[in-house]
Amino acid sequence: MADRTTSSITIGAGRSPIMTVIADFASYPEWAGQVKSARVLSAGEDGRPATVRFTLDAGVISDEYTLAYTWHGEDSVDWHIAEAGKMVSGLTGSYRLADEGGGTEVTYELAVDLKVPMIGMIKRKAEKVIIDTALKGLKKRVETS
Numbered sequence: 001m002a003d004r005t006t007s008s009i010t011i012g013a014g015r016s017p018i019m020t021v022i023a024d025f026a027s028y029p030e031w032a033g034q035v036k037s038a039r040v041l042s043a044g045e046d047g048r049p050a051t052v053r054f055t056l057d058a059g060v061i062s063d064e065y066t067l068a069y070t071w072h073g074e075d076s077v078d079w080h081i082a083e084a085g086k087m088v089s090g091l092t093g094s095y096r097l098a099d100e101g102g103g104t105e106v107t108y109e110l111a112v113d114l115k116v117p118m119i120g121m122i123k124r125k126a127e128k129v130i131i132d133t134a135l136k137g138l139k140k141r142v143e144t145s
Contacts, residue, residue, distance in 0.1 A: 003120070004092075005127035009135040012016055013142045015074040019138040021141050022077060022095055025052050031137035034058035046071060051082055061112065061126050063087040089115045097125040108135055 011018055021027070025038040037055040044050040047072045055064045063085035070078045078094040090113030098105045108131045112123065 004109050005124055005131055006107060006109045007128070007131045007135060008105055008107040009139050010103050010105050011139045011142050012102050015097045015099070015104050017145070018097060018104055018106060018138070018142050019071075019077070021138060021145070023048050023071075025049055027141075028054075031141040033137060034061075034134040039068065044069075044071065053083075056088075058126055058130050061087065061114065061130075065091065067091065076144065086117075087114055087116060089113045100107050106135065106138065 013090070015083050021031075025040055028035040028038040035054060036057050037053075039053045040049040041051040041053055042049070049069055051066055052067050053064065053066045056062060063075055065081060065085035065088045066083035068082035069077045074077070074097065076094055076096045079092065081088065081091045084090070093108065093110040096107040098107070104144070110127050110131055112121065112130075
């Protein structure tokens with residue numbers, strides 16, 4: 001994995017309700033713009049999803065792949081590619097949550113590797129669009145729930 005793209009947003013809620021929304025993969029198509037479907041394949045001992053199959057359409061990055069998740073209580077969740085797609089060969093990321101005043105700062109970090117050559121600048125722009133859309137969607141979903 002090369003460079004990662006990172007962005008943060010402050011959400012007017014505690015960590016627990018935010019993690020509940022993050023773990024509700026079936027609802028991703030409703031708020032995470034580029035996710036067309038997300039199906040939980042297995043759960044861990046804590047009951048949270050362990051592997052999830054995604055269909056993504058983010059313009060230049062459009063594919064189906066499976067991610068494996070590691071949950072760290074209400075503090076963070078990390079993921080990595082468990083089954084590559086036709087275009088996506090690697091994908092790692094995380095949500096990190098930290099108390100911020102009366103809310104929670106959510107930091108999303110993402111790195112995508114593709115099987116097809118793509119100029120780094122274009123790939124980073126696609127990552128940035130995915131992150132920004134997800135953070136804004138997460139904030140809206142949590143704050144209006």
